[in-house]
Amino acid sequence: MEPLQKPTMSCDSGLVERNIAGAEPEGMWDSGAVDPPEEEGRTFMQVLSEKYSPENFPYRRWPGMGVVVVPTLPQGSPMKDRLNLPSVLVLAGCGISHAGEQREIAAFCAHVMELDLSQNKLQDWHEISKIVSNIPNLDFLNLSSNPLSEVVLEPSGAKAFARVRRLVLNNTQVSWNTVLVLTREMPELEELFLCLNEYTTVSASTVPCPTLRLLHITDNNLQDWAEVRKIGPMFPGLETLVMANCNLSSIQDSEDMLRRLFPNLRSINLHNSGLNRWEDIEKLNQFPKLEDVRLQGIPLLQTYTNTERRSLMVSHLPSVSSLNGSVVTDGEREDSERFFIRYHVDYPEEELPYRYHCLVTKYGKLEPLAEIDLRPRCHAKVEVHCEDKVEEVSIRLDQTVAELKKQLRTVVQLSANQMRLYYIDKECVFGPEEMKYHTRALHSYSIQDGDELLVVPKAGRGTTTTAKPISNLNSKTLTPPP
Secondary structure (H helix, E strand, O other), X not given: OOOOOOOOOXXXXXXXXXXXXXXXXXXXXXXXXXXXXXXXXXXXXXXXHHHOOOOOOOOOOOOOXXXXXXXXXXXXXXXXXXXXXXXEEEOOOOOEEEOOOHHHHHHHOOOOOEEEOOXXXXXXXXXXXXXXXXXXXXXXXXXXXXXXXXXXXXXXXXXXXXXXXXXXXXXXXXXXXXXXXXXXXXXXXXXXXXOOOOXXXXXXXXXXXXXXXXXXXXXXXXXXXXXXXXXXXXXXXXXEEEOOOOOOXXXXXXXXXXXXXXXXXXXXXXXXXXXOOHHHHHXXXXXXXXXXXXXXOOHHHOOOOHHHHHHHHHHHOOOOOEEOOEEOOHHHHHHHHHHHHHHOOOOOHHHOOHHHHHHHHHHOOOOOOOOOOOOOOOEEEEEEEEXXXXXXXXXXXXXEHXXXXXXXXXXXXXXXXXXXXXXXXXXXXXXXXXXXXXXXXXXXXXXXXXXXXXXXXXXXXXXXXXXXXXXXXXXXXXXXXX
């Protein structure tokens, strides 16, 4: 018996990561394997027979691989005893445009459970249906980055997908009507990926898909809540909704309507949406089972520090146990809610948020904390001097020197690598200190309101400067002597 050889292909069962985004798996066409696909379309069976032939994919069993199945075909079949297929097939970027011989697909793929056909040339649902209908145990199907925008899927063709539980249609520009046809004929569908499909509207469905638990619809353009509203009745069992980078501008429904729209929603991702009101954040509390919220990069939070963002968000979402991937402990919640009361203590009565009154009922009106805070200050107002120009600028002290230089680019009209930056402490007699360590945090300089920053243009290629040596400058003299 020949000794077992270590696997050389990257698509073995148990060793393959699903290519949901549609990227070609590294090492797919290894040295010694079949040649890369040619430009013209190829059949599913043609690619399958080349990639998984004994020459490129020798029969073996390896820890984690499971059992390789080689079905017995009728005598005379050109495929007999040729292919050794794992249960996970990755055929991304192979130029596939047609199914090929259905009898052979059925014979060789009866055990296949996961199939990645991303980045191919499939543009006919009839051909896709011929492949899927002959893989009876198929659980996961990835069709990302196939050109499916102009093709129509008939209900009869969609029946082939009835056993698929996880379907990826990212970057296919597949129409929403086609999505509805699929969901009506997929009684076991649990996960659906529709990212990068340029959706601006959503069509309502008269036939719900109650089995769907996870919907990824990231990187579309669903700005209007009226479109998002249609998703709830369509997928009443939805538990996770990922809508990052969709520019959603607001959440407009009443509290009662929101409770009925997503009765089972446990997790929502609205990263980089357009939400800019605390009222929109509070409306998330109306989803009765919501416990995980991801909300970063929204306009509402841009003016707050990191600490303020976290504390205010935790206070506004009393039922959420995980925020932006971090668990909210009981201690953090109490600290955040107390911070919330003190943060709003000086607000006029008419500007106090509803949540403030709820927390005052819980904790009472808290007195401001004593002014004993050893943490670095968060902001400072400094004077920025550059040649003959002086401008007052508010800077964040939790940023680095490199980040400060980027902030000053528009003030002094210099790129970051063209400026030398000096800090001038108004109470120090030792003169300017060059801020030359790019990763150093600003709070380590103990910058106070009224201190000064001096920007000196570097003398370099195509640049001249008339500034005298920096040793001539001090906190009282900011410009070179004549």
